[in-house]
Amino acid sequence: MKLTKFQQEMLDGKHGEAKKFCMDKLTDFGEAVEAKEMVDLSLVLCGCPIYSKNPRDPKTLEKLNAYDIGHSRLYDPIFAMKDAHVADETGTVCGGDPYFVQFDKVNETGYPWNFEIPGKGSFKVDNEMFQGLKAGYDKQMEHGWLPWSSCNPYLNTRIPKMGEYCASSESSAACYINTVLGARSNRESPVNTTYAAYTGCMPKYGTHLDENRAAKCIVEIDDEVRDNLKGMADWGALGACIANKAENRIMAVLNLPITKMSAGATKNLISCASPGMNDPMLHLMGITPESPTLEAAFKGKMPKNPERFKVTMEDITEMYRYLNSLAPAPGPDGAKPVDVVIIGCPHATLDEVREVARLVKGRKVKPGVLLWVQTDTPTYFMAHHYGDAKIIEDAGGKIYHQTCMAFNPFRHYPKNLTVATSSFKYVKLCAGFGAEGTTWIYANPVALVDAAVNGVFKPTARWDYWSQPKEKRLASESVQPLYDGSLPMVS
Amino acid sequence: MAQTLTVEAPKGEKVVLTGIARSKGKAAGEAMVFSHRFGWAFNHVGNEDGKILTAGWDHHGESVEGKIVVYPTVTGSTSGAISLYYKVKQSKHGPKAIICREIFPFDISGAIAAEIPAVDKCDQDPITTIKTGDWVEIDAPKAGQKATVTITRKAE
Numbered sequence: 161m162k163l164t165k166f167q168q169e170m171l172d173g174k175h176g177e178a179k180k181f182c183m184d185k186l187t188d189f190g191e192a193v194e195a196k197e198m199v200d201l202s203l204v205l206c207g208c209p210i211y212s213k214n215p216r217d218p219k220t221l222e223k224l225n226a227y228d229i230g231h232s233r234l235y236d237p238i239f240a241m242k243d244a245h246v247a248d249e250t251g252t253v254c255g256g257d258p259y260f261v262q263f264d265k266v267n268e269t270g271y272p273w274n275f276e277i278p279g280k281g282s283f284k285v286d287n288e289m290f291q292g293l294k295a296g297y298d299k300q301m302e303h304g305w306l307p308w309s310s311c312n313p314y315l316n317t318r319i320p321k322m323g324e325y326c327a328s329s330e331s332s333a334a335c336y337i338n339t340v341l342g343a344r345s346n347r348e349s350p351v352n353t354t355y356a357a358y359t360g361c362m363p364k365y366g367t368h369l370d371e372n373r374a375a376k377c378i379v380e381i382d383d384e385v386r387d388n389l390k391g392m393a394d395w396g397a398l399g400a401c402i403a404n405k406a407e408n409r410i411m412a413v414l415n416l417p418i419t420k421m422s423a424g425a426t427k428n429l430i431s432c433a434s435p436g437m438n439d440p441m442l443h444l445m446g447i448t449p450e451s452p453t454l455e456a457a458f459k460g461k462m463p464k465n466p467e468r469f470k471v472t473m474e475d476i477t478e479m480y481r482y483l484n485s486l487a488p489a490p491g492p493d494g495a496k497p498v499d500v501v502i503i504g505c506p507h508a509t510l511d512e513v514r515e516v517a518r519l520v521k522g523r524k525v526k527p528g529v530l531l532w533v534q535t536d537t538p539t540y541f542m543a544h545h546y547g548d549a550k551i552i553e554d555a556g557g558k559i560y561h562q563t564c565m566a567f568n569p570f571r572h573y574p575k576n577l578t579v580a581t582s583s584f585k586y587v588k589l590c591a592g593f594g595a596e597g598t599t600w601i602y603a604n605p606v607a608l609v610d611a612a613v614n615g616v617f618k619p620t621a622r623w624d625y626w627s628q629p630k631e632k633r634l635a636s637e638s639v640q641p642l643y644d645g646s647l648p649m650v651s
Numbered sequence: 652m653a654q655t656l657t658v659e660a661p662k663g664e665k666v667v668l669t670g671i672a673r674s675k676g677k678a679a680g681e682a683m684v685f686s687h688r689f690g691w692a693f694n695h696v697g698n699e700d701g702k703i704l705t706a707g708w709d710h711h712g713e714s715v716e717g718k719i720v721v722y723p724t725v726t727g728s729t730s731g732a733i734s735l736y737y738k739v740k741q742s743k744h745g746p747k748a749i750i751c752r753e754i755f756p757f758d759i760s761g762a763i764a765a766e767i768p769a770v771d772k773c774d775q776d777p778i779t780t781i782k783t784g785d786w787v788e789i790d791a792p793k794a795g796q797k798a799t800v801t802i803t804r805k806a807e
Contacts, residue, residue, distance in 0.1 A: 225699035230737030349732035349757035592706035593694035
């Protein structure tokens with residue numbers, strides 16, 4: 161691998177022990193992926209470790225088994241080095257994914273780290289693990305990490321531009337960076353992002369390279385889909401359908417309703433990158449900066465008749481059915497009891513927070529049901545400033561930052577919880593995970609907020625309409641008023 | 652890892668595959684083959700017990716501990732890299748090695764951190780050639796270079 165003068169100096173130890181240590185590790189990886197050079201990074205998105213004094217102590221190890229995603233011990237040698245500092249002085253902005261508590265509310269109840277559900281049980285974060293996380297967080301701050309604890313710093317903290325390189329362990333962020341911003345990131349290993357934060361550079365490979373960003377097929381959105389997507393879960397389902405059709409290949413997406421895609425809609429759409437597909441890149445025609453034409457999306461290698469797939473409303477409703485069948489919630493259709501309603505994986509954008517506030521305003525969450533809205537730090541404070549947080553809290557819901565429910569020791573939650581969400585990632589990644597008997601409902605915020613208020617999940621009339629067989633659906637148009645006059649039912 | 656090679660392999664038909672080492676090392680153990688994309692993240696394979704948690708996956712409820720795990724390529728979270736590292740190095744419920752059709756880069760970095768061999772791009776499809784329960788020996792001296800995978804069929 162060819163290194164620049166500065167990179168070679170780091171490897172030689174001229175810029176301190178930590179940079180040398182991290183360059184050694186990244187060079188090993190670079191050889192394994194046959195990289196020829198390194199790129200400078202503008203953004204590193206990694207994770208905060210649990211900094212534990214005695215990680216080998218059997219009692220501590222037992223707790224770490226439940227709380228540590230696995231990255232914490234990677235930091236030990238770096239934290240032991242006196243001169244360690246991230247590469248912020250050379251322009252690399254570094255921060256981490258959410259973890260398991262909002263630091264200033266660790267003892268407050270009704271949150272993912274501390275709650276009780278009558279009849280089901282309770283959960284409270286372990287104090288030793290909390291202290292360990294706080295110690296890791298403080299140490300990271302000392303080293304120059306920004307404490308954003310968020311999935312989407314690309315929206316409001318460090319916004320990468322076309323041509324820049326990033327290293328994001330958060331898949332949805334990597335996909336947004338590639339797809340919407342035109343900068344370049346792999347779905348990076350948190351092992352590598354730990355080291356890359358200190359070096360500010362990493363091997364150029366994978367999605368950094370033009371040849372690995374090329375579209376291989378076309379996915380076309382049916383007009384009926386384009387004109388009728390309404391809810392955040394619709395966008396997640398659409399992303400999942402696009403990924404399914406392309407079978408883990410990068411695709412060019414045609415016919416998106418570009419003018420109707422809010423920040424939240426776009427984020428939910430591209431969040432299909434994990435777990436729907438491996439390469440964090442979609443060419444959304446009309447949006448993706450490097451793809452003004454199909455030819456450009458295929459990087460000049462478009463075959464005469466590229467494989468072409470279509471996503472229809474039937475695909476979307478089938479995706480809803482599939483996601484609701486992975487760990488199906490018990491109870492009668494139209495009245496499935498829910499315990500937790502959660503919005504914000506990846507972290508909710510301001511428009512998602514405002515939608516929940518709008519839906520829940522003046523209503524009350526049913527006692528015993530938890531309504532959770534998780535977001536990033538800037539959005540959390542914006543929501544407080546603009547009044548949305550108060551509306552959610554007045555209704556009995558919770559809004560919090562720095563945290564993700566799934567980064568809590570979810571397997572140690574009370575058994576038999578039913579969790580309802582608008583997050584494709586949550587359902588796809590967590591079905592089967594969690595305490596015994598945990599079940600999942602996938603739905604739009606309208607139905608989710610109703611479920612939080614009523615304590616039971618009932619699909620909306622809109623779902624009843626769209627989930628019918630197509631002929632029946634079209635026939636019903638002549639005798640029944642439309643569910644909603646704001647958009648054409650059939651284009 | 653050299654120690655494990657002294658275990659006597661069961662008698663049976665032998666097949667040798669040649670692939671590319673992505674993480675160096677030697678290992679020997681029983682194969683656990685997944686027909687579908689697979690991921691190491693804590694939500695798929697428990698960090699605390701190495702058990703397959705994901706509904707609908709092959710070997711659901713079984714542990715990966717001490718196995719040579721064979722799968723087409725990754726699915727799911729990038730945290731697979733660190734969860735693999737954790738299972739091998741911390742909780743000790745990890746695999747001995749991994750073999751993929753095409754290994755995804757973050758699994759490479761997890762295997763390097765865990766100091767277990769990882770091999771891909773074999774000259775025969777590992778998913779159909781290797782059967783669960785076969786005895787597999789891996790010799791992968793250097794990342795980016797040739798690696799051999801010796802399969803001894805499980806006695807019927």
